[in-house]
Amino acid sequence: MASGKAIDAVFGVEPTPAAKKLRELFYSAHFVHSHIAHFYALAAPDFVMGPDADPAVRNVLGVIGKVGLEIGGEVIKHRAYAQQIQAMLGGKATHPAWTLPGGVSKGLTEEERKQVEEMAKSCVEFAKFSLKLFDDVVLKNQAYVDLILGDTYKLVTNYMGLVDENNKINFYDGKVRVVDTEGKELFKYSPREYVDYVAEHVEPYSYLKYPYLKKFGWTGFTEGPGTAIYQVAPLGRINACDGMATPLAQEAYEKFFATLGGRPVHAVLATHWARLVELMYAAERLLELAQDEEVTSPDIRNIPTGVPKEGVGILEAPRGTLTHHYATDANGIVVKANLIVGTTNNNAPISMAVKKAAMSVIKPGVEITNGVLNMIEMAFRAYDPCFSCATHAILGELPLKVNIYDSKGELAKTLSR
Amino acid sequence: MAVCRIVVLGCGNVFAGDDAVGIEVVREVAKEPWPDGVTIYEAGAPGLGMLDLMLGNDKAVIVDAVLAAGMPPGQVIRWREEEVPRKETPPLSVHDIGVRDALEFGRKAMPEDLPDEVVVIGITVANVEPWHMGLDPAVSGAVPRAAEAVRREIRRWLEGADRCTKSV
Numbered sequence A: 001m002a003s004g005k006a007i008d009a010v011f012g013v014e015p016t017p018a019a020k021k022l023r024e025l026f027y028s029a030h031f032v033h034s035h036i037a038h039f040y041a042l043a044a045p046d047f048v049m050g051p052d053a054d055p056a057v058r059n060v061l062g063v064i065g066k067v068g069l070e071i072g073g074e075v076i077k078h079r080a081y082a083q084q085i086q087a088m089l090g091g092k093a094t095h096p097a098w099t100l101p102g103g104v105s106k107g108l109t110e111e112e113r114k115q116v117e118e119m120a121k122s123c124v125e126f127a128k129f130s131l132k133l134f135d136d137v138v139l140k141n142q143a144y145v146d147l148i149l150g151d152t153y154k155l156v157t158n159y160m161g162l163v164d165e166n167n168k169i170n171f172y173d174g175k176v177r178v179v180d181t182e183g184k185e186l187f188k189y190s191p192r193e194y195v196d197y198v199a200e201h202v203e204p205y206s207y208l209k210y211p212y213l214k215k216f217g218w219t220g221f222t223e224g225p226g227t228a229i230y231q232v233a234p235l236g237r238i239n240a241c242d243g244m245a246t247p248l249a250q251e252a253y254e255k256f257f258a259t260l261g262g263r264p265v266h267a268v269l270a271t272h273w274a275r276l277v278e279l280m281y282a283a284e285r286l287l288e289l290a291q292d293e294e295v296t297s298p299d300i301r302n303i304p305t306g307v308p309k310e311g312v313g314i315l316e317a318p319r320g321t322l323t324h325h326y327a328t329d330a331n332g333i334v335v336k337a338n339l340i341v342g343t344t345n346n347n348a349p350i351s352m353a354v355k356k357a358a359m360s361v362i363k364p365g366v367e368i369t370n371g372v373l374n375m376i377e378m379a380f381r382a383y384d385p386c387f388s389c390a391t392h393a394i395l396g397e398l399p400l401k402v403n404i405y406d407s408k409g410e411l412a413k414t415l416s417r
Numbered sequence B: 001m002a003v004c005r006i007v008v009l010g011c012g013n014v015f016a017g018d019d020a021v022g023i024e025v026v027r028e029v030a031k032e033p034w035p036d037g038v039t040i041y042e043a044g045a046p047g048l049g050m051l052d053l054m055l056g057n058d059k060a061v062i063v064d065a066v067l068a069a070g071m072p073p074g075q076v077i078r079w080r081e082e083e084v085p086r087k088e089t090p091p092l093s094v095h096d097i098g099v100r101d102a103l104e105f106g107r108k109a110m111p112e113d114l115p116d117e118v119v120v121i122g123i124t125v126a127n128v129e130p131w132h133m134g135l136d137p138a139v140s141g142a143v144p145r146a147a148e149a150v151r152r153e154i155r156r157w158l159e160g161a162d163r164c165t166k167s168v
Helices: A002-011 A017-049 A060-067 A069-090 A110-139 A142-149 A191-197 A233-240 A247-260 A268-290 A347-361 A370-381 B017-030 B047-054 B099-109 B137-159
Strands: A158-163 A175-179 A185-189 A198-201 A210-213 A310-317 A320-328 A334-340 A401-405 A411-416 B006-011 B038-044 B059-066 B076-080 B117-124
Touching (some): A002 A320, A017 A060, A110 A247, A175 A233, A191 A320, A233 A320, B017 B117, B076 B137
Parallel strands (some): B006 B038, B006 B059
């Protein structure tokens, strides 16, 4: 979708109003699909089963064993709904070639719209259930609230997210808003201006860059006021906006900040709750769009007439602000491209959050148990990073290694997954 | 006439060397015309998403790379569902959920909607470093054998189509 928006800009063509709504409808379904999986498969095991539970039960099977098999069915059903909606429009659910410069290749019939409407209603109910589950399991357990708000998982940075003209979260369109460590707006920029605001630091040990706010210069891996580091994804978005554009999500947003001490929230584990607030927004927006009669309009594409040149497209991916920048020759062949993808924005924060959690839980005289290691992984998992998309081999494991150094800086022990 | 709904999932990343082997195998299988009811997906790294692609099918084949210490690259392995090795560590992202865990979750949560038989065809690999395209020669040499193993499963199920319960 980000590439589609970048190509609109390359060809200098605006999609029709119906095409914009269809794209946002599709994209809302995508968020429903992604956020459900993350919460139930990655976040819930740590809270429902407990951070130091036996890894054999600290998984999605353990979760449904505890909260009910029928919940597992609801997870699969609503993810499948979201996939069906994406396949209905894009021809296939994964990697569809559906967006075209100036619009989309297929619209919705009235019959399909009604189907989407029914599925969206069900998604709203499931989002309500998920928020209630978080309330019952996490917020009513003071130990978990203390864990979320404690220093182990606290990281004070700037925050970034796409907002509409009222500074409400929007996943598909708008301006990128950045707030500082106090929650005050630093600036807002349009996609084509991104190079004026964001730069990418390089370290010799990784091919993954470390984006930072240009205004401050590279400040290193530092937190606190004046840092150039910013966070994206659910926590970044909820901190960078002034509210949610749909009623139930707004209610959830208000409860989030009232419970966690006001905006901004610097608690990395609060990302899981922010993700559920966004799940509610995605479901409500999906329903709003499914009830908009314009989505069945046949006017789904403006044919580009200009000579292609250069363009930038930005939207919010589930894992953060996603920027695509292409320059082409006069035939539309790409000659230069730069992408800053969701997880890349969070590269420095992930490194810092993992280090902080490790330094907090690994102490002299404390045995390094599975539970201790899991508490380090919890910092990593909150971001749902895309690193492990790299491979998917059976028996393959994402290489994760913990080096423990003694007080003299000597390597004392190495633990691997 | 009964129609068997069969789904074939090729898993892997074409930008990670031998990890692409699952994709290469299903591309080979897809060259042959198959009857209605047979669907072949290049599924990427689906994690829990493999369940979405299996729902409503009678049978499924998953084709994936296998990283096994001590086994030379290019071996083709056939596992029944209950034989698939389980991941020993919790997932770090939604793409990191293993085949066995995803299937076990699906079977418990929506047993009637999942295929009654799932077979995994694994190909042992050598190099899954990211940012590398192309297969090791030993792995590439195994693609025709793995594709034939997949075809064999499909043909077996098509011949027994009257036993398919989710017929369209």
